[in-house]
Amino acid sequence: MREARPVIALDFPSFEAVKQFLALFPAGESLYLKVGMELYYATGPEIVSYLKGLGHSVFLDLKLHDIPNTVKSAMKVLSHLGVDMTNVHAAGGVEMMKAAREGLGKEAKLIAVTQLTSTSEEQMREFQIFKPVFKNLSFIMLRKPLKQD
Numbered sequence: 001m002r003e004a005r006p007v008i009a010l011d012f013p014s015f016e017a018v019k020q021f022l023a024l025f026p027a028g029e030s031l032y033l034k035v036g037m038e039l040y041y042a043t044g045p046e047i048v049s050y051l052k053g054l055g056h057s058v059f060l061d062l063k064l065h066d067i068p069n070t071v072k073s074a075m076k077v078l079s080h081l082g083v084d085m086t087n088v089h090a091a092g093g094v095e096m097m098k099a100a101r102e103g104l105g106k107e108a109k110l111i112a113v114t115q116l117t118s119t120s121e122e123q124m125r126e127f128q129i130f131k132p133v134f135k136n137l138s139f140i141m142l143r144k145p146l147k148q149d
Contacts, residue, residue, distance in 0.1 A: 003032065003057075005030075005031065005032040005057070006032065007032045007033070007034050007059055008031055008032065008033050008034065009033075009034045009036065010033050010034060010035055010036070010039055011036060011038065011039070012038075012039055013038060013039070013042055014039075014042060014043070015042075015043045015046075015047060015050070018039065018043075018047065022054070028055070030055050030056060030057065031056045031057070032056070032057040032058075032059065032084070033051055033056050033057065033058055033059070034058075034059045034061050035047055035048060035051070035058060035059070035060050035061065036061045036062075037061070037062055037063075040060065040062060045081055048060065048081045048082070048083060049081070049082075052081075052082050057084040057085075058081075058082075058083045058084055058085075059083070059084065059085040059086070059087075060078060060081070060083040060085070060086040060087075061086070061087060062078075062086065062087070063087055063088065063089045063113050064086075064087070064088045064089070064092070064100065065088060065089035065091060065092045065096070066092065066096070067096070068092075068095045068096045068098070068099035069099065071088060071092065071096050071099050071100045071103065072099035072100065072102055072103035073103060074103065075099075075100050075101075075102075075103030075104040075110075076103045076104075078104065078108075079103065079104050079105045079107065079108065083108050084108055084109065085108055085109040085110070085111065086104065086108060086109075086110060086111075087110065087111045087112060087113055088100045088110070088111075088112050088113070089112070089113050090112035090113060090114045091114075097110075097112055
């Protein structure tokens with residue numbers, strides 16, 4: 001079933017800032033929340049436990065990108081947090097993405113980031129071998145055989 005709720009980014013530097021923000025929503029409302037690197041690194045896995053304890057869905061946006069075995073091991077750790085969705089950077093390649101899925105298991109969605117939104121088209125042309133459109137299409141074509149969400 002397709003998720004109907006928008007994903008709300010918790011782009012805050014601290015646990016306290018998150019609590020203040022969430023206080024703006026009606027008690028008991030189930031939100032879909034994105035925890036990015038800054039918040040996760042500042043608070044650790046406790047932020048995920050806290051949000052899940054409130055009944056929220058969590059997208060853990062860490063964009064893992066490393067050797068396949070390291071990503072697999074990291075995903076095993078993340079799978080125990082109960083995240084609903086997480087991601088890798090597609091530039092890590094097919095084997096890394098397969099390892100990520102294996103480590104994460106089947107409960108959470110796994111998506112692959114192909115390009116950061118902060119990268120301009122000029123930067124893509126300057127630093128990347130493929131033209132932006134073709135590079136993104138090649139990553140998209142990898143998705144089906146890898147059974148990525």
